[in-house]
Amino acid sequence: MLKVVEELTLQQMSINHRHRDTRTRATGLLMLERGLNVRAIAAQLGASGQSAYDWSHAWRERGICGLMGAHDGGGHALLTDAQIAVALEFAHAEPLTLGGIAQRVEAALNGPLPCKIETLGEALKRNSFSFKRNRYALKKKRNEEAFTMKQATLEKLQQAAREDAVRLLYLDEAGFHGSPPVQRSWSPRGLPHQVEPNHHCRRSVICALDFGGNTLIHAARTGTIKAPDVECFIDSVLASGNGLPTVIVLDNASVHHGISEATRQRWLLEHKTVLFYLPAYSPELNMIEIVWRHLKYRWRRALTWTREIIDAGLSALPSRYGTDFQIDFYENLLTMGTKDVGDQTKSTARLLDLDSSAGSNVVDTRLGKSRR
Structure with a gap:
C-alpha cells in the first residue's frame, strides 16, 4: 500500500518527469496500486510483465532513486566487475595482446570468456586502457641518485636563467632526412596523401637552446658532426654572449666528451663557461629534446626536400623559432615523471604556434606530447 505522499509523488513523476522511462515506471506503480494485474499494465504501457515486477521491487528497495536509476534498456553486462578486474590486473602487469589477456582471464577463472573478445576490449577502453606500441624503458639503466642530483641542480640553474643571473644553454645534434617523418593527415577516404621517400638526402644539425631568452641557435652540415665541429659551434655561440656566466648542458655523446681539456679551460677563463653533463639515460632533462x-x-611541413632545396628548407625551419612558433616553458618544467621524453605527463609547456598555413592558435602541450 502506498502512503498518500508516495502516491502524490508518483503522480507528479508520471506527469512531469523529463525522462519518459521514469514517467512510465511511475505510471506502472500507480496502476499496480489500483489493482490492475501485471498483464494489463504491460499491455497498456508497452513493457514486459517482468518489468512491472522490477519497478515494484526497485521502489521498495530504493524509492525514487530506484525508479530513476533502473536499467533503461539494452542487454545486461556479460562481464562482471570481478572478471573485468582480473583482466585489468593482467593488462597492467605485462604487455599482452587482447587474445593474451583473454587466455589469462580464462585460466584464472577456470572457464571460457562469457563474451566476445571485442567486448573485453571495450571493457578495457572504458577503464582507460588503450592498445599502444610498447617502449623501451631507460629508467632501470640509469643511476637514480645521479639523476635526482642533476635534476635539482638544473632546477636552480633554470631559475637563475629566468632572473638573468646565468646563461643556460641546452646543446644537442640531430639528423634530418629529405623526406619528412610519416605523419597522420586528413585526406579523402581511400586516397591517403603520399610523400616521396628521400632518405639518401640527409643533413646534420647542431642547435643550442638559450633557456633564459628562449632563443634557438643552429648550424647545419652535410657530414657527420664531430668533436671539432662542436667546439667550433660553441665558440661561435660564446662569441655572441652577453657576458653572463654560462652553463652548457650536454648529453653523453662521444662528440661531447671529445672536447679537449684545454678548450674547456679556455672557455672557463675567457667566457666563464662550464660544461654540465647529464647522467646516462636521462633525455627528459635535456629541454632541447622537446624542440x-x-x-x-x-613544425616541418610534410613535403620532401630534394638535394636542391634541403639546405634552404633546413635553414629556414629552426630560424622561424621565436617568430612563427615557440615553446614557452613553465616555471616547474622539471617536475617530471619517470617516463622518457616522448611521453612525459607531469612536465608542462605551452606551445605558441603561429604558422601562417594553420592560423594563429595556442596549444597546450605535455613534454613531447601536444593536444589541441
Missing part, C-alpha cells in the same frame, strides 16, 4: 620533436613532427 627537436616539434621541429621534426609538428
Whole structure:
C-alpha cells in the first residue's frame, strides 16, 4: 500500500518527469496500486510483465532513486566487475595482446570468456586502457641518485636563467632526412596523401637552446658532426654572449666528451663557461629534446626536400623559432615523471604556434606530447 505522499509523488513523476522511462515506471506503480494485474499494465504501457515486477521491487528497495536509476534498456553486462578486474590486473602487469589477456582471464577463472573478445576490449577502453606500441624503458639503466642530483641542480640553474643571473644553454645534434617523418593527415577516404621517400638526402644539425631568452641557435652540415665541429659551434655561440656566466648542458655523446681539456679551460677563463653533463639515460632533462620533436613532427611541413632545396628548407625551419612558433616553458618544467621524453605527463609547456598555413592558435602541450 502506498502512503498518500508516495502516491502524490508518483503522480507528479508520471506527469512531469523529463525522462519518459521514469514517467512510465511511475505510471506502472500507480496502476499496480489500483489493482490492475501485471498483464494489463504491460499491455497498456508497452513493457514486459517482468518489468512491472522490477519497478515494484526497485521502489521498495530504493524509492525514487530506484525508479530513476533502473536499467533503461539494452542487454545486461556479460562481464562482471570481478572478471573485468582480473583482466585489468593482467593488462597492467605485462604487455599482452587482447587474445593474451583473454587466455589469462580464462585460466584464472577456470572457464571460457562469457563474451566476445571485442567486448573485453571495450571493457578495457572504458577503464582507460588503450592498445599502444610498447617502449623501451631507460629508467632501470640509469643511476637514480645521479639523476635526482642533476635534476635539482638544473632546477636552480633554470631559475637563475629566468632572473638573468646565468646563461643556460641546452646543446644537442640531430639528423634530418629529405623526406619528412610519416605523419597522420586528413585526406579523402581511400586516397591517403603520399610523400616521396628521400632518405639518401640527409643533413646534420647542431642547435643550442638559450633557456633564459628562449632563443634557438643552429648550424647545419652535410657530414657527420664531430668533436671539432662542436667546439667550433660553441665558440661561435660564446662569441655572441652577453657576458653572463654560462652553463652548457650536454648529453653523453662521444662528440661531447671529445672536447679537449684545454678548450674547456679556455672557455672557463675567457667566457666563464662550464660544461654540465647529464647522467646516462636521462633525455627528459635535456629541454632541447622537446624542440627537436616539434621541429621534426609538428613544425616541418610534410613535403620532401630534394638535394636542391634541403639546405634552404633546413635553414629556414629552426630560424622561424621565436617568430612563427615557440615553446614557452613553465616555471616547474622539471617536475617530471619517470617516463622518457616522448611521453612525459607531469612536465608542462605551452606551445605558441603561429604558422601562417594553420592560423594563429595556442596549444597546450605535455613534454613531447601536444593536444589541441
